[in-house]
Amino acid sequence: MAEGQEPDKPRVPDVERLDAELHQVSEELRELAVAKDRLHGLLNAVLAISGELDLTAVLHRIVTTAMSLVGARYGALGVLHESGEYLEHFIPVGMSEQERGALAGVNFPHGLGVLGHLIRNPEPLRVDDILSHPASVGFPPGHPHLRTLLGVAISVRGQIYGDLYLSDRHDGRRFDRDDEDMVVALAGAAGIAIENARLFAELRDSAETFQRLLLPTLPDLRPLTAAAVYRPSAQPNPLGGDWYDAIKLPEGAVGVVIGDVVGHDLHAAAVMSSTRSMLQALLFDLRTPPSAVLAQLDRTLNATGDSPVTTTCLALIAPHEGSWTLHWSTAGHMPPLLITPGRKVEYLDAEPGLPLGVNTAEGRPDHTHPLPAGATVVFFTDGLIEHPDHTIDESLTALAELAITHAALPLQEFVQALADNHPSDGHDDIAILALRTPHST
Structure with missing residues (x-):
C-alpha cells in the first residue's frame, strides 16, 4: 500500500436490490408453475372431451370441462341452427335444482342479447358486466x-357449430386473457x-342398417305367432354376429334358429349371413333331428375356411296330438326360456353341446319338451x-322375472320390453326371437 493511501473498504451487499431480484425470480417461478398447471389442465381437458363418442355426451363434457378449466360457476353450449342465425339447442350446466325450478x-335462449352478439x-x-353491455336485453x-x-365460438370443418358460454368465476374475479386463451384452445x-x-354416429347408423339388412323379416308362421328384435352393441364398432331366423317347414312344423358369431366386425357379420343361409338350406333338406342339422352345418363351415367360433340353438316346433312339441339342439348357446299360461317360467336347461368351429367330430344331443x-x-x-x-345366474333370474312381468303383452311388445329393460350392460349386440303357440288348436 502506498504511503498515504487508505485501505480498501469491504463491499457491502445491496440488500434491497438482492431482495428485488429474488422477488422477481420468485414471481417468475410462480408464473411458470401456474402456466404449467394451466397447460396440464388444458391437456387433461382435451383428453376428457376426446374420450367421448356420443354427441350428447360430448357437448355436455365440453361445457363441464371448460367450467373446470377456468373455475366458472355457470356454463352453457348453444348449438346453432343450420341457418347460423339462432340457437337450435342449448345445454346449460351449473344451475341448482332451485334455480332450474x-x-x-x-x-331456452335462442340467441338474443349478448348471446346473439x-x-x-x-x-x-369477455364481458365484465353483462347488464351493461350494449347488446344486453x-x-x-x-x-x-x-x-x-x-x-367463444366452436367451429367444425371451418363452419361455426355453436358458442361456448362461461359466467361468474368462483373466486369472483373477472375472466382474463389467460382464461380466454385456454378456452379458445379448448374450443x-x-x-x-x-x-x-x-x-361415429353416421358410421353406427350405417352399420346398424347394414346389420338389419342381413337379418330376415319373419314370415307368416300361423297358427304360431312370432316376433323378433335386434339391438346393436354400444361398442365403437356396432357390427356383430348375432342373428335369428324362422322358417315354415312342411307338415306344419316351424324351424327356429338363433346364433352368435364371435367378433364385432365385417367378417363376423359376413360369416353370420352365410351361416344363416347354409342353415336354412340344411333345414329344408334334413329337418330332423336338429343335432344332425347342426353337425352337417359344422362340417360345412369347417370345409369352407377359417370361420369364427359360433354358438347357436336350432329348434323345431311341430304339432303333436292336438298340441305342440319343441325339439331342439344347441351348440354352446343359451337355453330357451319357456313361459306357460299362469306366468310360469323355466329355462329349458339341457346339455348344450360344443359351439360350432371347435370339433366337428363331437356330436350334440337332442332334446324335446311339450x-x-x-x-x-x-x-x-x-x-x-x-x-x-352380475353372475350369469343372477342375470338369468332377472330376465325370467322380466319375462313374467311382461308375459301378458302382445308378442312384439313383449320382445321390445325385454330388449328395453334387459339386465346386461349393453356392451354386446342383442337378438331375441319369441314364438307363441295358439291358445287353442
Missing part, C-alpha cells in the same frame, strides 16, 4: 343474475371431438344378459 316454463360476431368475447324472470361472461379440440362424434296352448318360447343371445357386475 325457477325457470320452469321459460324457453357472439353469434353475429364470432370472436372471443336483461335476464328472464327467475334467471340467475350473472355478472361476467366469457364466450379447437371441441370442434374435433364434435366432428368425431358425428362421424308346449301347451298359449305357451311362449324365447330364444336369445348372451348380449341380453351379460353384465360384468
Whole structure:
C-alpha cells in the first residue's frame, strides 16, 4: 500500500436490490408453475372431451370441462341452427335444482342479447358486466343474475357449430386473457371431438342398417305367432354376429334358429349371413333331428375356411296330438326360456353341446319338451344378459322375472320390453326371437 493511501473498504451487499431480484425470480417461478398447471389442465381437458363418442355426451363434457378449466360457476353450449342465425339447442350446466325450478316454463335462449352478439360476431368475447353491455336485453324472470361472461365460438370443418358460454368465476374475479386463451384452445379440440362424434354416429347408423339388412323379416308362421328384435352393441364398432331366423317347414312344423358369431366386425357379420343361409338350406333338406342339422352345418363351415367360433340353438316346433312339441339342439348357446299360461317360467336347461368351429367330430344331443296352448318360447343371445357386475345366474333370474312381468303383452311388445329393460350392460349386440303357440288348436 502506498504511503498515504487508505485501505480498501469491504463491499457491502445491496440488500434491497438482492431482495428485488429474488422477488422477481420468485414471481417468475410462480408464473411458470401456474402456466404449467394451466397447460396440464388444458391437456387433461382435451383428453376428457376426446374420450367421448356420443354427441350428447360430448357437448355436455365440453361445457363441464371448460367450467373446470377456468373455475366458472355457470356454463352453457348453444348449438346453432343450420341457418347460423339462432340457437337450435342449448345445454346449460351449473344451475341448482332451485334455480332450474325457477325457470320452469321459460324457453331456452335462442340467441338474443349478448348471446346473439357472439353469434353475429364470432370472436372471443369477455364481458365484465353483462347488464351493461350494449347488446344486453336483461335476464328472464327467475334467471340467475350473472355478472361476467366469457364466450367463444366452436367451429367444425371451418363452419361455426355453436358458442361456448362461461359466467361468474368462483373466486369472483373477472375472466382474463389467460382464461380466454385456454378456452379458445379448448374450443379447437371441441370442434374435433364434435366432428368425431358425428362421424361415429353416421358410421353406427350405417352399420346398424347394414346389420338389419342381413337379418330376415319373419314370415307368416300361423297358427304360431312370432316376433323378433335386434339391438346393436354400444361398442365403437356396432357390427356383430348375432342373428335369428324362422322358417315354415312342411307338415306344419316351424324351424327356429338363433346364433352368435364371435367378433364385432365385417367378417363376423359376413360369416353370420352365410351361416344363416347354409342353415336354412340344411333345414329344408334334413329337418330332423336338429343335432344332425347342426353337425352337417359344422362340417360345412369347417370345409369352407377359417370361420369364427359360433354358438347357436336350432329348434323345431311341430304339432303333436292336438298340441305342440319343441325339439331342439344347441351348440354352446343359451337355453330357451319357456313361459306357460299362469306366468310360469323355466329355462329349458339341457346339455348344450360344443359351439360350432371347435370339433366337428363331437356330436350334440337332442332334446324335446311339450308346449301347451298359449305357451311362449324365447330364444336369445348372451348380449341380453351379460353384465360384468352380475353372475350369469343372477342375470338369468332377472330376465325370467322380466319375462313374467311382461308375459301378458302382445308378442312384439313383449320382445321390445325385454330388449328395453334387459339386465346386461349393453356392451354386446342383442337378438331375441319369441314364438307363441295358439291358445287353442
